[in-house]
Amino acid sequence: MPRYFTDEHEWIDVDGDTATVGITDYAQEQLGDIVFVELPAPGTALTKGGDAAVVESVKAASDVYAPIDGEVSEANSALEDDPALVNTAPEGEGWFFKMTVGDAGQLEGLMDEAGYKSFCDSL
Amino acid sequence: MSDNETPEELPLDKLPLDAWHRAHGARMVPFAGYEMPIQYEGIVAEHEWTRNSAGLFDVSHMGQLLLSGPDLDAAVEAVLPIDLSTLKLGQQRYSLLLDEDGGVLDDLMVSRWPDSLYLVVNGATKWDDIGHLREHLPDEITLNHLDEQALLALQGPKAADALARHATGEYPLSALTFMKFGRFTIAGHDVTIARAGYTGEDGFEISLPGHAAAEIADLLCGEPEVKPIGLGARDSLRLEAGLPLYGHDLSPETSPIEAGLVFGINKRRRTEGGYPGATRINREIADGTARKWVGLKLDGRMPAREGAEVFVGDSKVGTVTSGGFSPTLGAPIAMAYVAAVHAEHGTALEIEVRGKRLAATVSPMPFVPHRYFRGS
Numbered sequence: 258m259p260r261y262f263t264d265e266h267e268w269i270d271v272d273g274d275t276a277t278v279g280i281t282d283y284a285q286e287q288l289g290d291i292v293f294v295e296l297p298a299p300g301t302a303l304t305k306g307g308d309a310a311v312v313e314s315v316k317a318a319s320d321v322y323a324p325i326d327g328e329v330s331e332a333n334s335a336l337e338d339d340p341a342l343v344n345t346a347p348e349g350e351g352w353f354f355k356m357t358v359g360d361a362g363q364l365e366g367l368m369d370e371a372g373y374k375s376f377c378d379s380l
Numbered sequence: 381m382s383d384n385e386t387p388e389e390l391p392l393d394k395l396p397l398d399a400w401h402r403a404h405g406a407r408m409v410p411f412a413g414y415e416m417p418i419q420y421e422g423i424v425a426e427h428e429w430t431r432n433s434a435g436l437f438d439v440s441h442m443g444q445l446l447l448s449g450p451d452l453d454a455a456v457e458a459v460l461p462i463d464l465s466t467l468k469l470g471q472q473r474y475s476l477l478l479d480e481d482g483g484v485l486d487d488l489m490v491s492r493w494p495d496s497l498y499l500v501v502n503g504a505t506k507w508d509d510i511g512h513l514r515e516h517l518p519d520e521i522t523l524n525h526l527d528e529q530a531l532l533a534l535q536g537p538k539a540a541d542a543l544a545r546h547a548t549g550e551y552p553l554s555a556l557t558f559m560k561f562g563r564f565t566i567a568g569h570d571v572t573i574a575r576a577g578y579t580g581e582d583g584f585e586i587s588l589p590g591h592a593a594a595e596i597a598d599l600l601c602g603e604p605e606v607k608p609i610g611l612g613a614r615d616s617l618r619l620e621a622g623l624p625l626y627g628h629d630l631s632p633e634t635s636p637i638e639a640g641l642v643f644g645i646n647k648r649r650r651t652e653g654g655y656p657g658a659t660r661i662n663r664e665i666a667d668g669t670a671r672k673w674v675g676l677k678l679d680g681r682m683p684a685r686e687g688a689e690v691f692v693g694d695s696k697v698g699t700v701t702s703g704g705f706s707p708t709l710g711a712p713i714a715m716a717y718v719a720a721v722h723a724e725h726g727t728a729l730e731i732e733v734r735g736k737r738l739a740a741t742v743s744p745m746p747f748v749p750h751r752y753f754r755g756s
Contacts, residue, residue: 289423292705292712293682293705295682315423315427315705316612316615318683318685340681
């Protein structure tokens with residue numbers, strides 16, 4: 258299952274017509290302690306680069322953008338009870354939402370794991 | 381992902397402990413014209429450490445000013461609403477710098493030193509404060525900006541134990557109670573220690589020579605009770621303590637009476653006046669204000685931040701001035717100016733955040749009880 262990364266520090270796992278989206282370990286480290294995640298409702302239409310979710314740390318609120326076009330199919334309800342999952346398992350159990358892959362061509366512009374690592378090293 | 385905070389773009393100065401913070405793993409951010417440590421291991425861990433043990437904060441960005449000269453008390457009373465006849469040597473008091481309309485230019489601490497008054501003012505406002513004081517004080521009054529001095533705050537229930545091992549003076553550190561100060565020596569360096577701070581905990585503010593700051597910070601952090609703490613936890617601690625922060629909860633657009641700071645207008649001055657803004661302030665003390673600064677406890681987990689609007693039904697009745705997540709309470713809390721008719725404790729209000737209405741209740745402050753040391 259290929260995993261892609263955006264330069265806004267989202268990751269996206271693509272499995273056929275469905276994708277899972279979260280924020281990267283680098284992102285959660287920058288944000289610090291996560292206290293709340295506002296997730297999109299299933300059925301919400303997302304546009305690549307548009308607002309998709311909001312993650313609140315103790316300090317501030319940050320926007321999370323949609324990595325590609327599509328429609329939300331599921332939000333991670335585990336984050337309602339335990340937002341700190343984003344800190345402890347950002348690229349696993351701390352995923353944000355699942356979505357349809359509206360335009361597979363948009364994946365081509367995203368980074369792979371090695372590309373994202375060198376991108377973070379350059380920041 | 382993007383952070384919603386606006387970066388500051390002015391050139392940044394470095395504080396005496398800049399390299400020390402970096403060596404201790406601090407993440408540095410622009411604040412009040414300096415690069416400052418926002419966190420070391422994480423805001424919640426640092427917050428809880430301070431509530432349970434002792435945290436060392438670098439607040440050297442704040443302005444330390446020394447005023448001296450003939451008829452000093454009268455000259456300063458013309459600028460501040462303080463009663464200096466009741467401020468004795470060894471005492472510190474909260475006061476306010478007000479404009480002619482009674483708006484708040486800054487809040488500050490005033491201490492009576494031998495033959496002088498020592499002021500601690502906010503970092504972001506210190507240059508304006510110096511200009512204002514210079515303009516409004518007589519030429520005979522000397523204003524020294526003690527910019528070679530660093531300022532460290534050691535805060536928390538174990539601060540006194542840790543500091544007492546290093547601070548020696550004419551009397552023991554334990555003789556200081558809340559809002560008292562004295563001269564001490566730490567590792568051979570002359571320091572001034574006030575029993576004060578801005579976390580709601582017992583603690584101390586230590587004014588020390590900048591060249592000794594790293595040595596003294598090392599000494600204090602060598603104690604098992606002490607860890608360095610960043611500005612992130614300082615903000616969440618003062619929020620829980622119900623303490624206003626200049627530039628957020630206080631500004632030239634707010635009067636100190638709206639903010640519940642009537643204690644900052646000393647009793648004699650309320651009768652006599654003779655300070656900037658006295659007409660408005662005295663009227664507000666007598667008649668009340670149209671809006672009041674209140675604490676709000678929020679339902680759920682979503683925090684409301686500065687600028688969020690407060691509603692009753694369709695009517696906007698106020699604006700949040702500080703807000704965040706309380707690590708101690710495990711819930712969001714906020715401070716807001718609301719119309720006085722909605723300011724009673726227990727009043728149900730709503731706060732709008734990103735188009736959603738969050739239920740909130742007007743609650744007494746502090747949200748977490750103060751634990752100042754007022755004597756045994």
